[in-house]
Amino acid sequence: xxxxxxxxxxxxxxxxxxxxxxxxxxxxxxxxxxxxxxxxxxxxxxxxxxxxxxxxxxxxxxxxxxxxxxxxxxxxxxxxxxxxxxxxxxxxxxxxxxxxxxxxxxxxxxxxxxxxxxxxxxxxxxxxxxxxxxxxxxxxxxxxxxxxxxxxxxxxxxxxxxxxxxxxxxxxxxxxxxxxxxxxxxxxxxxxxxxxxxxxxxxxxxxxxxxxxxxxxxxxxxxxxxxxxxxxxxxxxxxxxxxxxxxxxxxxxxxxxxxxxxxxxxxxxxxxxxxxxxxxxxxxxxxxxxxxxxxxxxxxxxxxxxxxxxxxxxxxxxxxxxxxxxxxxxxxxxxxxxxx
Amino acid sequence: xxxxxxxxxxxxxxxxxxxxxxxxxxxxxxxxxxxxxxxxxxxxxxxxxxxxxxxxxxxxxxxxxxxxxxxxxxxxxxxxxxxxxxxxxxxxxxxxxxxxxxxxxxxxxxxxxxxxxxxxxxxxxxxxxxxxxxxxxxxxxxxxxxxxxxxxxxxxxxxxxxxxxxxxxxxxxxxxxxxxxxxxxxxxxxxxxxxxxxxxxxxxxxxxxxxxxxxxxxxxxxxxxxxxxxxxxxxxxxxxxxxxxxxxxxxxxxxxxxxxxxxxxxxxxxxxxxxxxxxxxxxxxxxxxxxxxxxxxxxxxxxxxxxxxxxxxxxxxxxxxxxxxxxxxxxxxxxxxxxxxxxxxxxxxxxxxxxxxxxxxxxxxxxxxxxxxxxxxxx
Numbered sequence: 001x002x003x004x005x006x007x008x009x010x011x012x013x014x015x016x017x018x019x020x021x022x023x024x025x026x027x028x029x030x031x032x033x034x035x036x037x038x039x040x041x042x043x044x045x046x047x048x049x050x051x052x053x054x055x056x057x058x059x060x061x062x063x064x065x066x067x068x069x070x071x072x073x074x075x076x077x078x079x080x081x082x083x084x085x086x087x088x089x090x091x092x093x094x095x096x097x098x099x100x101x102x103x104x105x106x107x108x109x110x111x112x113x114x115x116x117x118x119x120x121x122x123x124x125x126x127x128x129x130x131x132x133x134x135x136x137x138x139x140x141x142x143x144x145x146x147x148x149x150x151x152x153x154x155x156x157x158x159x160x161x162x163x164x165x166x167x168x169x170x171x172x173x174x175x176x177x178x179x180x181x182x183x184x185x186x187x188x189x190x191x192x193x194x195x196x197x198x199x200x201x202x203x204x205x206x207x208x209x210x211x212x213x214x215x216x217x218x219x220x221x222x223x224x225x226x227x228x229x230x231x232x233x234x235x236x237x238x239x240x241x242x243x244x245x246x247x248x249x250x251x252x253x254x255x256x257x258x259x260x261x262x263x264x265x266x267x268x269x270x271x272x273x274x275x276x277x278x279x280x281x282x283x284x285x286x287x288x289x290x291x292x293x294x295x296x297x298x299x300x301x302x303x304x305x306x307x308x309x310x311x312x313x314x315x316x317x318x319x320x321x322x323x324x325x326x327x328x329x330x331x332x333x334x335x336x337x338x339x340x
Numbered sequence: 341x342x343x344x345x346x347x348x349x350x351x352x353x354x355x356x357x358x359x360x361x362x363x364x365x366x367x368x369x370x371x372x373x374x375x376x377x378x379x380x381x382x383x384x385x386x387x388x389x390x391x392x393x394x395x396x397x398x399x400x401x402x403x404x405x406x407x408x409x410x411x412x413x414x415x416x417x418x419x420x421x422x423x424x425x426x427x428x429x430x431x432x433x434x435x436x437x438x439x440x441x442x443x444x445x446x447x448x449x450x451x452x453x454x455x456x457x458x459x460x461x462x463x464x465x466x467x468x469x470x471x472x473x474x475x476x477x478x479x480x481x482x483x484x485x486x487x488x489x490x491x492x493x494x495x496x497x498x499x500x501x502x503x504x505x506x507x508x509x510x511x512x513x514x515x516x517x518x519x520x521x522x523x524x525x526x527x528x529x530x531x532x533x534x535x536x537x538x539x540x541x542x543x544x545x546x547x548x549x550x551x552x553x554x555x556x557x558x559x560x561x562x563x564x565x566x567x568x569x570x571x572x573x574x575x576x577x578x579x580x581x582x583x584x585x586x587x588x589x590x591x592x593x594x595x596x597x598x599x600x601x602x603x604x605x606x607x608x609x610x611x612x613x614x615x616x617x618x619x620x621x622x623x624x625x626x627x628x629x630x631x632x633x634x635x636x637x638x639x640x641x642x643x644x645x646x647x648x649x650x651x652x653x654x655x656x657x658x659x660x661x662x663x664x665x666x667x668x669x670x671x672x673x674x675x676x677x678x679x680x681x682x683x684x685x686x687x688x689x690x691x692x693x694x695x696x697x698x699x700x701x702x703x704x705x706x707x708x709x710x711x712x713x714x715x716x717x718x719x
Contacts, residue, residue, distance in 0.1 A: 277604070
């Protein structure tokens with residue numbers, strides 16, 4: 001069992017030269033405590049519970065799942081915004097989990113984040129110029145006149161007017177704010193960006209603007225994205241490969257076409273069938289897999305396969321043995337006893 | 341006679357900056373047992389329309405300034421407050437977007453549902469409680485009897501939305517207004533909730549107005565669709581007709597800008613450039629003209645009416661000069677919207693206009709930008 005686990009891990013987080021990021025056995029548990037003066041740990045929210053994957057240079061890896069499945073926690077644990085409970089995160093060969101504060105700060109120049117809510121992730125008391133200029137100062141990249149010029153250049157890159165430097169976030173619409181967030185992430189010329197639901201707070205007609213912007217920037221600056229989202233159609237559009245998470249684990253990981261055309265895991269199949277399609281003819285004929293019940297609590301996840309409580313294929317073994325994350329065909333991993 | 345007939349509804353908000361014309365002359369009708377979708381982006385007036393139907397517009401600053409809402413032969417706008425209260429929750433019920441904030445956190449679930457039963461149907465406590473259990477079972481809450489005395493925080497998001505649906509159904513309303521009922525929910529839970537709504541609408545022949553920004557949900561759930569933009573209906577049709585044969589450039593824009601799971605992946609999405617207009621001082625002509633790639637001179641000068649379009653089913657109407665065979669109009673009648681994505685020169689012009697508006701706003705509130713920098717940048 002242990003040998004098999006090591007084997008699958010070595011393939012799912014394989015160390016080929018193209019990989020910019022390698023994640024192995026990443027676990028993130030948040031302790032639950034009780035008591036007022038003496039705090040005892042009484043349990044843990046197992047937000048991320050042992051995941052393995054790699055991201056290749058220049059690609060976009062989509063990470064999908066429902067709320068509470070641990071996808072945002074994964075993004076933050078990779079950037080060491082949370083200190084992972086265990087596991088390894090290697091960025092360009094450097095192990096991040098053991099880095100000290102100053103070293104990590106230097107590494108963050110290479111890896112940035114775009115946040116979900118453009119209304120909450122920009123400081124309302126700072127001007128746009130200060131928001132975008134701050135990372136330049138922190139990393140000693142530019143100051144004074146040079147910084148102003150760089151900020152204006154960045155505003156242009158994300159499609160905003162360079163005159164905006166002295167304005168405050170409240171003067172902008174949601175889409176424009178998200179562009180400011182993108183400019184801030186780009187300021188330090190990173191190689192890798194974690195985009196955590198960057199469009200889900202935006203209107204339909206604005207979403208496409210931001211997706212196109214992210215794609216243009218990727219080509220222009222050879223960026224690598226970890227794109228976290230819950231919208232499967234958007235993820236299909238933007239990603240080269242897609243990972244599906246459920247209750248703290250990656251249940252399936254494959255190239256985009258493969259995953260959407262030949263999903264192996266029942267959860268992926270259910271997710272795909274639940275997405276409404278804007279065509280009444282298609283909707284009429286479609287057969288939906290409707291899952292029963294809710295996502296169980298990550299404090300006390302089901303034994304065996306975590307999906308077995310909602311799975312229509314579940315058998316005895318599913319509640320007893322946690323299925324391994326196996327490569328079923330080249331570059332297509334899934335964790336299921338009855339895949340296909 | 342139709343169940344609901346809204347004529348020329350205008351709802352305005354009187355703010356310090358001016359009058360916001362949130363709903364500006366909306367007319368539609370709905371038969372008993374029919375499902376209608378109202379689609380649009382945030383700020384287009386779809387939620388204000390729903391709140392106006394229930395007379396729930398906060399006053400001041402809001403006011404329904406014109407129009408009539410005939411529900412079951414009575415004008416809701418002419419009723420006194422007591423009569424409206426007799427209709428709310430009883431004949432017209434509403435399901436709100438956010439089940440986290442629209443339930444009262446300090447009352448048990450059973451209290452909240454039976455309140456309406458006791459008030460409108462004059463049931464006594466134990467009778468109302470029995471009915472509450474039935475309702476909760478109807479919307480698929482497991483072991484409903486045990487959960488009666490739970491508080492909202494003990495339910496998950498999907499379960500709370502079911503409680504909202506149970507509450508809306510409690511008095512067998514003739515019409516349910518569902519305002520973004522699944523936006524706060526996950527995909528698999530959304531599928532569950534939509535299925536419940538669909539089954540209930542069929543079973544009880546309740547009329548539904550489904551308000552959403554998601555064109556996918558509308559496609560599977562409704563019989564007719566109205567598309568709203570800047571406080572007006574810009575296109576209305578049968579659901580099948582609207583998706584197969586959309587006529588108005590804004591609808592095209594919405595359909596183009598979302599990636600579809602069932603289609604081959606496109607290289608690039610086609611967004612709608614610019615932003616929806618400011619409803620305090622909307623554009624003089626067609627409200628979509630500043631963002632429209634198919635526009636002509638006439639669009640800027642006069643606003644088109646919502647009238648039937650040629651080459652379509654008779655009840656298909658659009659508010660667009662391009663689809664109307666009038667002098668100076670009609671250039672979009674025979675256009676294939678999927679292959680002709682509009683004039684690229686106009687697109688560049690729109691982008692330039694968006695930038696110019698921004699620059700003008702900046703000149704009105706000048707910043708301390710060093711002048712030499714702006715010259716070097718060539719702005």
